[in-house]
Amino acid sequence: MDKLAIVIPCYDEEEVIKITSKALRDLLKELIQKEKIAADSFLLFVDDGSKDRTWDLIEEEHKTFPIQVQGLKLARNVGHQYALTAGILTAKEHCDFMVSIDADLQDDIHAMEEMIDLFHAGNDIVYGVRRERKTDTFFKRVTAQSFYRLLKSMGVNSIYNHADYRLMSRRAAEQFSKYQETNLYLRGMIPLIGYSSEKVYYDRKERVAGKTKYPLKKMLSLAFNGISSFSIKPISMVLNLGVVIIFLSIIAAIYALISYVTGNVEPGWTSLILSIWFLGGLQLLAIGLVGQYIGKIYMEVKHRPRYHIEQVLFSEKSNEESFLQSREREPEYK
Numbered sequence: 026m027d028k029l030a031i032v033i034p035c036y037d038e039e040e041v042i043k044i045t046s047k048a049l050r051d052l053l054k055e056l057i058q059k060e061k062i063a064a065d066s067f068l069l070f071v072d073d074g075s076k077d078r079t080w081d082l083i084e085e086e087h088k089t090f091p092i093q094v095q096g097l098k099l100a101r102n103v104g105h106q107y108a109l110t111a112g113i114l115t116a117k118e119h120c121d122f123m124v125s126i127d128a129d130l131q132d133d134i135h136a137m138e139e140m141i142d143l144f145h146a147g148n149d150i151v152y153g154v155r156r157e158r159k160t161d162t163f164f165k166r167v168t169a170q171s172f173y174r175l176l177k178s179m180g181v182n183s184i185y186n187h188a189d190y191r192l193m194s195r196r197a198a199e200q201f202s203k204y205q206e207t208n209l210y211l212r213g214m215i216p217l218i219g220y221s222s223e224k225v226y227y228d229r230k231e232r233v234a235g236k237t238k239y240p241l242k243k244m245l246s247l248a249f250n251g252i253s254s255f256s257i258k259p260i261s262m263v264l265n266l267g268v269v270i271i272f273l274s275i276i277a278a279i280y281a282l283i284s285y286v287t288g289n290v291e292p293g294w295t296s297l298i299l300s301i302w303f304l305g306g307l308q309l310l311a312i313g314l315v316g317q318y319i320g321k322i323y324m325e326v327k328h329r330p331r332y333h334i335e336q337v338l339f340s341e342k343s344n345e346e347s348f349l350q351s352r353e354r355e356p357e358y359k
């Protein structure tokens with residue numbers, strides 16, 4: 026039976042820890058009874074440097090339920106994406122697959138069963154996708170949707186309406202751990218792994234308690250991070266603008282010369298207008314060109330893995346084989 030870890034990042038969530046822990050422990054119990062997960066499956070609460078009683082409550086839960094509730098405390102607040110990464114990288118050492126979910130139970134925990142069925146059907150990644158955004162404010166809905174559109178236009182491959190509610194097999198987490206970049210945008214990174222994936226749709230609810238920990242400022246910084254970590258398209262846009270302006274300056278040159286010949290211009294106007302347009306275009310072109318190299322350097326310094334192996338067919342035992350953790354060879358957890 027496969028052992029499940031549920032990874033829950035928490036920042037100042039004292040109002041919800043007990044409620045969330047109870048709801049998820051009940052869910053574990055139910056899934057264990059249905060023989061869908063191993064009996065020692067567990068919750069992993071990641072305390073992202075909370076200033077309130079979050080960690081004390083996690084400790085209490087761990088004492089009361091030492092097998093079902095585990096905790097990880099980060100020394101300071103580093104943000105949702107980093108807390109989640111800390112949780113995933115820790116959990117992968119102790120489980121066969123994991124599901125990440127927010128502490129506030131806005132995501133429907135009962136969608137998890139379908140995710141697990143899809144995992145057992147052979148998928149390494151299952152994305153939880155919000156069916157609709159009725160409970161979000163109008164402002165949040167519009168900003169979030171324009172964000173996904175913008176990302177797409179910038180060439181970032183992310184799943185529409187999927188936040189960080191997702192299932193990952195241990196080997197998917199293993200591949201994810203190869204991404205060494207510091208600026209994290211998980212929703213863009215996970216699809217890069219390329220293992221077979223599926224989607225599960227659910228309705229997003231209100232927070233069970235407490236307030237959002239994602240004010241507009243954090244949302245905007247997540248959006249900017251998403252684009253700037255995945256796309257060097259803005260640089261290409263500068264380059265293209267340079268080309269367009271140089272082209273326009275040629276048209277302007279023809280117009281200015283005709284005006285000059287027909288004689289109805291101020292002295293000095295022709296040379297001035299030509300310099301302005303042509304030099305402006307040339308500067309943009311040069312900046313864009315330099316930018317292309319900087320963009321390449323940027324992509325290089327990320328040291329992203331260049332490929333992810335999914336299966337190996339070798340007659341003799343090879344390095345790749347031991348390197349790749351195939352599900353079939355994993356030990357049985359009883």
Ligand code: UDP
Nearest residue numbers: 034035036073104105108127128237238239
């Ligand atoms: N969170 C975190 N660190 C932060 C901010 C948020 O770990 O700096 C966690 C938070 O506790 C919650 C999840 O990230 O479990 C999502 O945050 P929230 O529900 O406040 O965001 P919203 O659903 O309003 O976008």
Ligand code: MG
Nearest residue numbers: 127129131232
């Ligand atoms: Mg929330």
